[in-house]
Every structure is written in C-alpha cells, then in structure tokens.
Amino acid sequence: MRRHFENSDDVVAALAYARAQNVALSVRSGGHGISGRSTSDGGIIIDLSQMNSVEVLDRATGRIRVGPGARRGHVARALAQHGLAMSSGGCGDVGVGGRATAGGPGYLARNTA
Numbered sequence: 001m002r003r004h005f006e007n008s009d010d011v012v013a014a015l016a017y018a019r020a021q022n023v024a025l026s027v028r029s030g031g032h033g034i035s036g037r038s039t040s041d042g043g044i045i046i047d048l049s050q051m052n053s054v055e056v057l058d059r060a061t062g063r064i065r066v067g068p069g070a071r072r073g074h075v076a077r078a079l080a081q082h083g084l085a086m087s088s089g090g091c092g093d094v095g096v097g098g099r100a101t102a103g104g105p106g107y108l109a110r111n112t113a
C-alpha cells in the first residue's frame, strides 16, 4: 500500500495504523536512497513528497524551514530567490529527508582529501 501524505497529522495517523499491522513500514522523501529502505514490497510506505514546503525564516542568518519531502531542487529554487545557496549536493531530485539522515556529496562540500 502506498499513500501520499500532506501534513504531520496524516503521518501520525499512518504510524498509528502501521503499528496495528504486521507489515514492514518505510519512510520516503526523495526516493534516491540505494539501501532500499524507503521502499517496500507489500508493506506500508509513508511517502512524504507532498510535504515539500520551503520557508526562508531569516535571510541574514540563512535559517530556513524545510518540509521532510522537499527535494534539493525545491530548496535551491526557494533559496535563489533570496540570493542564498546550499553548500552541498548536485542532484536536484535528491530528498532533504534522506540527505538529513544519510548525508551526501556536492560541488561546494568541504574537501576532505
């Protein structure tokens, strides 16, 4: 079963439902993870892709609020309108949720060589 979720209430309801089932539960943001943990065969997938809002809270400090289903492209477009940019990442389809939990490379990332 695959459902799209639009807000945290939807996610809370899905988690409550999932707890009552004897099936695998997966969480998906951009779906780029290669571990396969954001997908499921016969289980429940909480697909957060509709929760993709991006708000610039403070231009001066660069503080932003990003929905868990936003992709890097959503964030880059929103930041560009304020003259801001991200320091990592090159693929606009990668989800912020997965990057936040798994990390990632990018053109402006720190050189560790």
Ligand SMILES: Cc1cc2nc3c(=O)[nH]c(=O)nc-3n(C[C@H](O)[C@H](O)[C@H](O)COP(=O)(O)OP(=O)(O)OC[C@H]3O[C@@H](n4cnc5c(N)ncnc54)[C@H](O)[C@@H]3O)c2cc1C
Pocket (backbone or CB within 6 Å): 026, 027, 028, 029, 030, 031, 032, 033, 034, 035, 037, 038, 048, 068, 069, 088, 089, 090, 091, 092, 093, 094, 095, 096, 097, 098, 099, 101, 102, 103, 104, 105, 106
């Ligand atoms: C083709 C390709 C291109 C890539 N390009 C880049 C790049 O340019 N820059 C870069 O930095 N990285 C890149 N990556 C690596 C990418 O950052 C990681 O694979 C990242 O984990 C993908 O995140 P996602 O949300 O798209 O994936 P998903 O598959 O949705 O999620 C990955 C993992 O995080 C978990 N997760 C997702 N959202 C949440 C959430 N809200 N709360 C809790 N857990 C969550 C999932 O359950 C899963 O275990 C690339 C990967 C691929 C396959």
